[in-house]
Amino acid sequence: MENADFKHFGKLRSKLFVIVFGTDTPAGKAFDLVLLVAIVLSIIVVMLESVRDIKIRFEEIFYILEWTFTIIFSIEYLLRIFISKKPKTYVFSFFGAIDLIALLPTYISLFVTGGSYLVVIRAIRLLRVFRIMKLTRYINEARMLGQAMEGAKRKILIFMGAVFTLVMITGTLMYLIEGGENGFTSIPRSIYWAVVTVTTVGYGDIAPHTVLGQTFATILMLTGYAILAVPTGIMTSEINKAERRGSIKDKICQRCTTGNERQSNYCSKCGERLEEI
Amino acid sequence: MENADFKHFGKLRSKLFVIVFGTDTPAGKAFDLVLLVAIVLSIIVVMLESVRDIKIRFEEIFYILEWTFTIIFSIEYLLRIFISKKPKTYVFSFFGAIDLIALLPTYISLFVTGGSYLVVIRAIRLLRVFRIMKLTRYINEARMLGQAMEGAKRKILIFMGAVFTLVMITGTLMYLIEGGENGFTSIPRSIYWAVVTVTTVGYGDIAPHTVLGQTFATILMLTGYAILAVPTGIMTSEINKAERRGSIKDKICQRCTTGNERQSNYCSKCGERLEEI
């Protein structure tokens, strides 16, 4: 009888697995949808809680809602561990880690004030949304973007190193030129200004007042304007490469091995009929 | 005699059709031009009306002008329905819908104050301007841009999702770091700041004051600076693809009229040998 129980239990587990982890069955889709809605709601609750006027009026309701959501997600997390065949793989996977981290803030808030606001990290869980939508196409596009970023990594790093050196030297010079009375009270603060300027954000909380400082700022802005072209150029080039790599593999001609575009029926080189993929 | 009337009426209708909907005859062009001028004037009237000093002086004139334009456009709209062979097709077409929506604000203003300002939606009607200019070239270019956007859609969506997650988490952290006394009074407001920063708009209405906040903002700005390269890269790549697809028409297959790339020897659709060009 124990055996039968175990069997019955095994069936339940694999049934639950299809619902909780899968997205192909209607039940699986519904589960993911409900989950996403719950995540969004729990984030909205925390956001509204940070608005003083709203908090004062609904403090108790928010408190209850917050704990309700956290307990639901805690149960969901334990369920996921329980039903997966290799619990360790899930726990140490990207989504497994995020699922856990997204739970902690509310529990932490028991000890540290303000901690509960960190539940916005649940936003990362929303990435699951791509699993419900036409899955593979989005994953392909995302992988393509990932590849482009991977390829651009080293170049962007060199670029960032150059920008970093630039803002450090510029910031120091501006600290010497403008000085504390114009808002450039220290080198770190001047570097902050240089970043604000070179990235064309331009808050205006600190701005040069002397003629020399403004001349210098002018040069920095024009440099930043031209420099902006570099990461864009790098990224564009990498995206192009990733796209080409991605599109070439699509439909290889079996006679002459030429790569063809996805929508092609015949090889553009030798006229051989291409197989569907 | 009724029949003759009907015939006469049919002739008039098709004559009007050529003038109102067509752009090939001088009368058709003139009609569209007058219409465009009237639209521009009606928008200017509403804009000037919103300037207090001007409104006080010319209130009555503006009121008369606004209703004059609206009545003219109402007549035009009814005329269009009346003379088109398939009125339903027109009413539910893009331009048909815009034509109607562009009429409503003035009528709504009878019941709701301020509603009349929404006539600026008539600006969309100005898209007709492309119909008077060398038509096909502009439409081709616009279609090309549309294709590129269509192609970039999914990638931009993924990108926007990532940016959204980034500003949400950053905004919350800044709310905890800076707090209400520095302008970060709530999480939604901090997220607003994060968007202002990451997009390099940088109003400066909210700006970090603490050292930690400024360090954090610096990282966010540099990230935003590098991130800006992504949609640009995506768009450039898609425009390139759309252009290439557009230039495909270079080598038309003589069997199935599919456009092929310049370097292709065989049609990618039907395998027909392509002639050199």
Add this chain to the structure above:
Amino acid sequence: MENADFKHFGKLRSKLFVIVFGTDTPAGKAFDLVLLVAIVLSIIVVMLESVRDIKIRFEEIFYILEWTFTIIFSIEYLLRIFISKKPKTYVFSFFGAIDLIALLPTYISLFVTGGSYLVVIRAIRLLRVFRIMKLTRYINEARMLGQAMEGAKRKILIFMGAVFTLVMITGTLMYLIEGGENGFTSIPRSIYWAVVTVTTVGYGDIAPHTVLGQTFATILMLTGYAILAVPTGIMTSEINKAERRGSIKDKICQRCTTGNERQSNYCSKCGERLEEI
């Protein structure tokens, strides 16, 4: 004797022509250099004149300098007309027109106050600098950029039309949402704000204060952020096309007519030796 005079005069004229219009002889280069320096100096004079403290001290000197430069340039202009074989061609050429326009402000200042500041238009004359530097390469690059802009023209126009419609509708909506007490005092002013926001300039002189307004502004900023990718993509694609067009013509193989890169010695298609260009 008159004939001899005329001959002598003709010689002088062609000698002057080489100096004034040419850049190949040392004298021609020197003339252009002196001219450029004079233009820069005359611009600096006008700029300094606009600074109140400096103007008060050196008013007389500035007045004399301004007229000295203008008279020198007037003489130069008359000289150019006098020595060119086809004076009309010069007068109605781009540089001829600029040379004249650059003279007018000082003369106008006799009648209208402040007119003399317009001599900064002389900055356009500085374009002659490219004539002294390694001429042809710069002209080729400039022509390439011009071609790219020509090619992008229609697409940029469509894009600008879309942006224009967007800021007009957004501006009106923000006028209705925020209203005069938050700085959105009229529709034109709200449209000004929308442009400041969508272009990511973000002065901060007008900024949304209501929650709805900030939400709306957030959407506009993200749109502007993504939209920025469009002209960049268009321009990149056009520059690529212009470059390809430019580089193909470089070295055509005489056997198989394949275009080769400038540094190639042999055709990459058929191995034929390429002639130098």
Add this chain to the structure above:
Amino acid sequence: MENADFKHFGKLRSKLFVIVFGTDTPAGKAFDLVLLVAIVLSIIVVMLESVRDIKIRFEEIFYILEWTFTIIFSIEYLLRIFISKKPKTYVFSFFGAIDLIALLPTYISLFVTGGSYLVVIRAIRLLRVFRIMKLTRYINEARMLGQAMEGAKRKILIFMGAVFTLVMITGTLMYLIEGGENGFTSIPRSIYWAVVTVTTVGYGDIAPHTVLGQTFATILMLTGYAILAVPTGIMTSEINKAERRGSIKDKICQRCTTGNERQSNYCSKCGERLEEI
């Protein structure tokens, strides 16, 4: 015995050379790492020194640290000269010059106040970091970026000339339109505003107040928005070219070892038939 000493000394020198200049041995890597850490620390010291509150408390410690680092770097500099076989080559090399310049600020600070802040120039020495990391790949990427910038140089210069002319004329016009009471107190200051606007930095320290000025600013912003596409397009195109040239190595000619493009059949340098890859 002198000879033996000399020999011994020669050995020591070449041993030190491997450590100080090399990065392949563990000792060489350790030396570079320690050096980088020391540089970073010395920069942090100077930055903290510029913060008033921190300076007051730790003034003496900072003074000692600053001189300690400078003396260490001075010894390192002399050591480098001493052990390199061609001292002159090192002294006049890029890194040799930077090593010296990075020493000077502290010594200068003996005579000029504030001079010591310039030690941030040591940030440039951090470029050595690329020598420790997987060397060649980063150098290749950096060289690629350098090539792209070299190629874009002339075009960026023409572009900058155009922007310069634009801001000069715009700045002057705005000075005339807005005038001193709205912050446009002089032409140089108005040009500063024009640069702040056209580069989309937008501090907001100066902003147009008149209707005409705002209209004008709107046009300038939209122009700047569209113009931004130009350097990006140039840079992207050059990076593409540099990448392609880099990927040339795909097909090496077996006679003259020139790299050829993938689709080439014959070597572009010597005409040798290329083998398929």
